[in-house]
Structure formats: C-alpha cells, structure tokens
Amino acid sequence: MLSTRGTGRQTMRIARWSAQLLQFDYTVEYKAGRENYVADALSRLPLGDEEWSDVVDEEEYVLNQVRVDSPVTVKELQDATNNDEVLVQVRKYIEEGWSGNHKSFPPEIKPYLILRDELSIVDDIVMRGNRIVIPMSLQAKFVDFAHSAHQGIVRTKQRLRETYWFPHIDKIVEETIKRCVTCQENDKSHRTHSAPMQSVEFPNSPWEKISIDITGPFENAPHDQRYAIVVVDYHSKWPEVAFCSNVTSRSVIQVLKTLFTREGIPTHLVSDNGPQFVSHEFEEFLEEYGITHVRSSLYYPRANGEVERFNRVLKSSIQNAMIEGKRSFKETTLDLLLAYRSTPHQVTGLSPSELLHGRKMRTKLDVKGRMPVKTQRKKNEVKQRVKKTKTKKV
Template sequence: MYLLLSKDVKYVWSKECDDAFKNVKRLITQAPCLANYDPSLPLKLACDASSYGLGCVLSCVSTDGLERPIAYASRVLSKTECHYSQIEKEALSIIFGVKKFYQYLYARQFTLLTDHQPLLAIFGKKKGLPQMAANRLQRWAYFLSAFDFTIQYVKSSKHGNADCLSRLPLECSDANDNVNDFDYLKFIQTTCFPISSKNVSSETVKDEVLCKVLDYTLHGWPNDCNSVSDQLRPYHLKRNELSVEDNCILWGYRIVIPVSLRASLLNELHCTHLGIVKMKSIARSTFWWPKVDVDIEEVANSCEFCQNEKKSPPKHILCNWNMPNGPWERIHMDFFGPINNQMYLLVIDAYSKFIEIVQMRSITSMAAINQLRQIFARFGLPYSVVTDNGPTWTSSEFATFLQLNGIKHSLTAPYHPSTNGSAERSVQTVKKCIKIAMKQGKDVNTAIVRFLFDYRNSSHCVTCKSPSELMFGRKIRSRFDLLRPNRLEKVSSSHSKQVENFSGKRNVTFDENQVVLVKDYRTSQASNWVRAIIISQLSPVSYLVRLSN
C-alpha cells in the first residue's frame, strides 16, 4: 500500500493491497504483540550487532509453541566500540542484552540466539575457552559464566528481529558503558624495545596484506576460505581470534607485526644470542606473524657466532663395511703401543676375524713392508688394505709396495678412528689382555701368543664361527680336545678284539709259483679241491692263482 503513495505511480487497488489491508485490520483487532513476563515459560534472548549499533530481543515461548517478545533494546556503538572486530561486536551485543535484561535472566535458565557461529566455541559450555581468544572476550566469557544459558546458532535470514534493531539503534547513554574498558596493547609497551605500538599501528595501515586483514577484522571475514588470497589464508584461519586495538591487529594477546618491522624485531630478539627454544618462547608471549617460528629458526641458524659455539651435530647412522666374499680379501691394520718400549702391528682379516700380531722395533714404512711380506707369504696377497692416515701408511714406499702387488689401499677419515673400527676394537682387546698379563708378572710375548691361540679357536660374535675355521676350513686342535674320547684308539681296540675272538687260528703265507690246492666253486662235486699255482699276492690273506687245467 505504500507504493500507491509514491510519485508518478498510478493508483490501482490490487489483490495484494487488499490482502495487506485485511492483515493490518487483523493485527489491530488481536491482543498486543508484547507478552507479559511469565517465569514458567522458557526465555530466549536474541542478540545482533551491526557496524554502528547493537540490538536484542527478549522473548518467551508460549504453550502453543509461538515465540512472543517481552521487551526490545538497542543502542549505538561508541567511537571506541566501532573499532572492535566483528566477533567482539557480536559478543558485545550479548553482553549488552544480558545486562539490559538482568532482572529477567539472572538465576534462571535461558537460550542465547546469535547469527555469529564462532561465539558458540567461545561462550559455549561443551568446549573450553580458546587459548588465543582476545582478552576482552575472555573477560566477557568470565562474566557470562555466572548465568545459566544455552547458546544456539541462528541463520541471519531467521534473525531479523535483533538484526533490524541493530541497524536502527537508539541514541542512549548506554553507549558509554564500556568507556572504562582498557586496551591490552598499552600494557605490553616497554622501554627495552625500540619498536613501539605507534610504529606498529602506522606500519599496519601501510602494509598491503595487514590493511586488508584490518578491514576484514572490523567488518567481517568471508566464510569461504577459497575466496581469499593465499597471503590472507593464515589470518582467515584465525579470524575468530583476531581483534583490533589502536589500529594494531592482535591474535589473542600477541601483536601481529607488519613485514617492514619483522627483521628489526628478529634482530632485537636474537641480540643476546638465545637459543631457538627461548626465542620462540619470548615471541609466543608477545608477537606473531605467519611462519614466525620458521623465521626465528633461520635467524638462529644463520648466526655465525652461534654456529661456532654450537655442540657437534648428532652422529650419522652407522655405515658398515661390506662383507668380503672369502678370507683374506680385505685386511685392516693398525699399530699399538709402546708396551715395554715395544710397538706392535696388528692385522685382522675382515671375513674370518683372524688376527696376526707382529712385534716391531720401529714403525717406518720399510719395517712394516718387511713384516707384511712374511705375512703375505703365509696367507697370500689380499685384494685391499685398510689403514689410518699415519705417515707409515701414506708414504710413497708403502704406496709403491701395494701397487706392485696389486693391492688397493683404503684410508680412513682423518681424526675418525672408528672408520677402521675392526682394527681399533681388536687393539683394545689385545691391550686389555697384555695389561692383565703384566699385572700378573707374565711375559708379554707369551701372553700375546696364548691370546692369539685361544682367540683363533673361539667362536666370534659376528660370524658365529671361530676365525681358524673360516680361515683354514677346520678348527685348531687345542688342549681342550684332550677331554674328548679318541675315536681312532677306540676303533683300533675294537679291531684287536675281533681278531682275538675270530675262529681261525692258522697264519700261513705262500710264495709265487708255489703249487697249492684251492677250492673250485664252479663245480657241484663233493670233493672240488684242484691243483693251482700262485701268481701274485693281493692282500695278506688273498692270492691270485692259475688252475692247472
């Protein structure tokens, strides 16, 4: 019907106008829209906020299921509240409604209705308060904890009563209720930082990304994450925890630093060369930006002074030598001593773990070559030799000796004796044996020989066989073999008993060409002895004969 009063509109009373007129008459003739407060009926409080006002509606649910309003309230936002983020404005509308209708809501259960879904996680009872929620929201959540309510999400299309009031607010004195609400940002300014909140505020407005974040935080973020750029996506994930104070963006109690100030702040953070963990701890209590932990790690790892004072890195995973295909293909060598002013050369086979120890008067290259010639004469030439970087092994004489014999020479890493671990571990074992022998007053050379004898005949923990068995294909006879019964003697004794118990007692021999009588088993006659001549003796009791016929 309002359209009929517009200029240049032809007055036509249509069916829509007639239905609207009848609806107005029906509303006028019925009971008033506002319902009286009834303590026995369930209560609902619908709250909403716009960019400049707040609105709330207190209603009850009658027995017939209809929702009837009890009271309305609205007000404009103060100049300070207009700079709140959207989530804080929505939360402020709830605080305004609860305080406005305090006498109706306190000490009874009611339902809070909001079209801002993130508030369900902050003010709801099923989940705890988010750790990074702004301090203002934390204080409001603490205030609401004194009330018994259930918060529900309502679509904006079905939240028109409170939404309309927030867009048509009343000018009232309630707008100054939160004037004394302090800004948390002022409490983190300290004289030790060269960067103040004013610097952060001015650079935030200039920053290409943060200026958009500031605008989205004040006026609302898009619901779809894909609708924002990749640079804004980290902020979109934390949109429900961002707030604005003095044009500075806060994530909870941490200030979001613009790009232009991050390098200076990182240098200030690392000025005392703290470690990565402590730097992150300080940053997590003060400021934030996307991938701030990665930037802190890069600053700490790129500091030359910190790297020079760092401990050695962890050891690499163990890398074993390849197992040779047979004995004496690869040998490891090392010197040890002096013991009683004597040096010793230890040679160990990588396949069989067979050890050779040679006493050395000197450890020159020629002395080592002379001893190796004797060892190679007994066991043959190996395919490769592994030694450390001592002058004996790196000399030109030793290199020529190996080259002439077709032996490959492998050197271990400098100052890393574990590379030649097979020889180093064997040296430790031999030294232990020698030290014990010296304490017992025994001869060192005798102790070494006896050690080699027992070692070569004992099972090795790696190969599960004795070195002598892998080296020679048999075990070396030792004193412990005397404990086992002698099989040869037992067999010989058994044969002697068989001879004694045998029925035959004749012991006779025959000569060649001697005429004898032999039994002819080719005939079936009772008397089959025939004449024969001895040709040759085949065994102690058998002969080859020629029959006379």
C-alpha cells in the first residue's frame, strides 16, 4: 500500500488509505493464513463520530499533505480551478464519464484524456493521483516558487512534480529557467554552442592544397592494413588512401612522396596535431619540398573537415565490408575510390576526376564502346558554385 511500484505515484484510493495509516504508529506482524480467521460482522462496524473526532477526514488529510509548501491558499486554488475553462470541462468529464469518440475531444482536453483513470475531484480541486492539478492562471506562480532556490532545471522539475502536475510541465519549467536572469548570470542554464564555421577559400588550381589524416586502427584488418593514411585535394575533392601497418612520420612521408611523383608537389598541406605531423623529420621533409604546413586547431577535428568528411565515408564502407564478410579491406576501398572519384561532388558539381585530370572516368556504368567526353566547364563556374554552396551551408 505504501509502495508506488516504480510509477512514482499512487491511485487516489490507495493514496487516501496511505494517508489514513500515516496517522498511526504501528508495527506489522505476520500471521499465518490458517490462523487468520474471517472477522465477524460486528467487529467491522465503524466507531461512532465522537471516538473519531480527533482524526482528520481522509480527503482533507491528503490535501493538507500536498499543501505544505503551497504558495497559495486552498481558497485561491479552488477559485482558480472553478474559473479555469479547461478544468471546468475536465471536472465535468470526471463526474459524467469520458464517453464519446476520443478524436472529438478538444486539443486542450487530450492531455487529461490520456490520464483519465488517474483523475479525481477532491474538495473542488482536480487531482491526478495524489498530486494537485494546477490551473493555468497559477502555473507560472508555482513554477517560480519551485525555482525560488535556483536549483536548475532537473531539481526544479523534481520538486514541482512531487506534489503538482499540469500539462507540458517539463517544457514550461525549462522555458522559465532559460529566462531566469539569475541562472543566466551563474551559468545555470548554459548551453555550449559551436563556434561559427568559416568556409575555407577555394584553391585556384588542382592539387594546390591538400589535406591529410590518419584513421584506424581497424582491429579485424590484416596487419599491413591496420591504419589508413588519407589525403584529399581541396580543389577537386580527389581522395587517396594508403594502408600501412604503422603510422610513423617515415611511413607518412613515403606515402606523400609516391603521390607527389604522380600528381606533383602541392603548395599547402593541412593536418591535425598528431605526432607524425609535428615531428622534426616531417617538418624537414615539408621544408625540403617547399610546402607550407597548416595545422588545425587542437581538439577540433572539424577544422580539418575536408579529410574528416571522407574518413566518415571510408569507415562506413569498411564497416559494411566487415558485415558482409566477402571482400577484403583493400577491395572495398578500391571500389569506393572508383565510385567516389567518378561521382559529381555536391559542392563543386563535377566529379573529382574531371577537376583533377580534366576528364571523366570510365566506369562499369558507362555504355560499352563510348568513351567519356572531356570536361568543358570553366574554372570560374566551378568557383561560383562552390562559393554559393558554402554560403548556403554556413
């Protein structure tokens, strides 16, 4: 009877019984069923009024229990309930029944319709279980009272919901505390916001500015494929992926040298602050090749978003390959690179192969015997499209 069975509230009948028992100091003793004889009718007769004069009415006792911290009097609560159009309708439904099509109920009544089995009327006040339903005119006053100690959103909700209820109680509490000047000054309702993003200037030429990053380790991959060194061209969005067993500065330099023999030497290289990219050996390599090193902000991977975005695509493809269990990591990556390089990029409107090599790549989707045509789009058109797209995203 004293337990809520995990619901946090009791039905009105059980709440009245519990309130009645709380007036007494008693102990519970177990009595076997064979000794628990059925009481006779005379022992069940109620005592006279004179013998119960010091016992408070059970309904009144419940109200007294929930009014301990109330910021209003019972009379004010009763008057506000009688003047509340919604609660007047709710009281009518409680007394006469919730008959009819549920879809026909007004929107303001539906929150009460869902809880109709928990609602009751005590002393002209609408109750939900053992909690008082607050009229709309007093809701702000009760929320302010519950938040008088500026305890924050969670504790204010807990304090208020323990004794009172009204529709959208959580939302109203949150909005009230967000507007609280004291809480704002003490950072009670603080929310972290990301710094405004600034679009990176679009390079004039392919392979002028590249971005590099390391992803992994891939636990289920072969030893020589545990890590992937990823390079992306800022202009064409052309990706390069090289698998390796370790990610030292020497292995990164070897991958970059291979790329440079094929595509040429860029003027700028963007990386994070990983130990491979800040070592003396790596800095000497960049200085030898005349490359300007640009590092992203600490603990802010989005500053190197060009390669981080492709990393997400790569990891997703590898994860799918692991689920299928049919293809190796390298085969999956090669299929991804072929598709990615030949697909028009959302930002530029052209495929990476068109912007880097000036031609479309022939894939399995092309008609047999028909070679892809050379790209005719001018650089200015691409630059305008990139600017428009990035401005829209920002």
